Amino acid sequence: MIFFSNPRRSVLSASSAFYLSFKPEALMSKKITTRSENYSDWYIDIVTRAQLADYAPVKGCMVIRPNGYEIWEKMQSVLDKMFKDTGHRNAYFPLLIPESFLQKEAEHVEGFAPECAVVTHGGGKKLAENLMLRPTSETIIWHMYSKWITSYRDLPLLINQWCNVLRWEMRTRLFLRTTEFLWQEGHTAHAAKEDAEEETLKMLNVYKTFAEEYMAMPVTAGLKTESEKFPGAVNTYTIEAMMQDKKALQAGTSHFLGQNFAKAFDVTFQDEAGERRHVWASSWGVSTRLIGALIMCHSDDQGLVLPPKLAARQVVIIPIWKGDDEASRVIECAHKIKEELSVKFSVHVDDRRQYKPGWKFNEWELLGIPLRIEIGPRDLESGNVVLSRRDKKEKSTVPMKSVSDETARLLETIQKDLFQRARDFREANTFLADDFQGFKERIEENGFYRIHWCGQGKCEERIKEETKATIRCIPLDAVEESGKCIVCGAASPRRVLAGRAY
């Protein structure tokens, strides 16, 4: 039986609720709340109507449905390749971690203990030692690393794992913050401090590349402040993105762990000189939260908008007809085009007879398919097809002969335009702020603010209390610019990025 750290009920009550709240397929019909009406409702509508996820019977948990899981699989395959190309290998560590492991690193236990779920019973008996459901795997991994690492020849050790983790969150939101979520966590061990630091930044850069080139989502890479860093890290780096409501979202993190875990778990190696030393470490992760980021970055009031590089289905072909013989001719042509395009793209022909074309247009727009090809009797006659891009309400008529080239060109353009538009939006909503009072007023409209900050925790705390904004990061590309802290007026060497966040 499983109890959580604030034990209120057993799993038994949850399982009876399962049958009662479980509901089969919900079909889309209702209109989506617009972003201007209510941004939160809009987000929930997109996730549920596009059938990306549904609420699970357990509080804070979600079911990732095929439409959503498909996106995660795409993300995984791209990232996994990037990890392997940088020398990492995958492994799997267990879900259950002895409670005592968490205690070994002081900051780590303080940070994670409150949000841990704990298993107290197994096989009908109380356990000798409680087991935690991993909130992150540093402890179990470093326990194992201490057995595996003995020589400098064992280093660097570069391991990644794809898994689920559990954090008992107070307020949850589909994809953005759920009790259980899927992620990847890389854990590396190095002989030299510089190697671990380099690794930390290298992986941060992998995330930035992924966000910008695949998700078409511009991000700011930077260093987290002391109060925002990962419990147990020396430094935490982040990529921060701006959502369409002008709030910040932390999309990925990379930590330089110093020797904190190596010391806590006694991970040492002999160097070339035969001397025993502690290893240096990094860890880094991105989660299914990226799906939430993707939605909030690009989607509109019609539904999901997917960048071509992450769309499981990139092109949908809608045949249009009157009468049965016309139908068979048009559908045949649609499949021919599909075959031609399938060499390079993933293509779907929607030849369902029970829906009219207009209905299908709306449905596929809801699902975010980047490009739609419409083909009807008029096109058969003229030898053309109509291409309609999802990101803009633009249709073009192109000769059937060049459909493959045009598709390639358009998908590439869509990918680029999505990024460009997101970047323009971010730039248009990023401001310099030098006066605290003005900042406090302006922040009501969200946005990013580049402010001077002296580096003191108490000034950071005041910003948080008076504006509800946080210092998102100290951008890596921040230019040297001497100024005065927006709160206390003390000297500041460069501007930091602040804003309200998810």
Place this chain on the structure above:
RNA sequence: CGGGACGUGGCUCAGCCUGGUAGAGCACUGCGUUCGGGACGCAGGGGUCGCAGGUUCAAAUCCUGUCGUCCCGACCA
């Protein structure tokens, strides 16, 4: 965990105040007509009213508890 709103066919909701045979629209199934931006007709199927107690001859309706979702605050990827 505090404040607010809400749980009734798959979806959106009415019915509840004043207890007495569970409803509508959409969706779904069958047949026919339709088909270039969310078609129409006819005929069907489907709900122990979130859950558990209680009051009552009788509870979707009244009472108590509980679970869940959304919004607003304190914690976080």
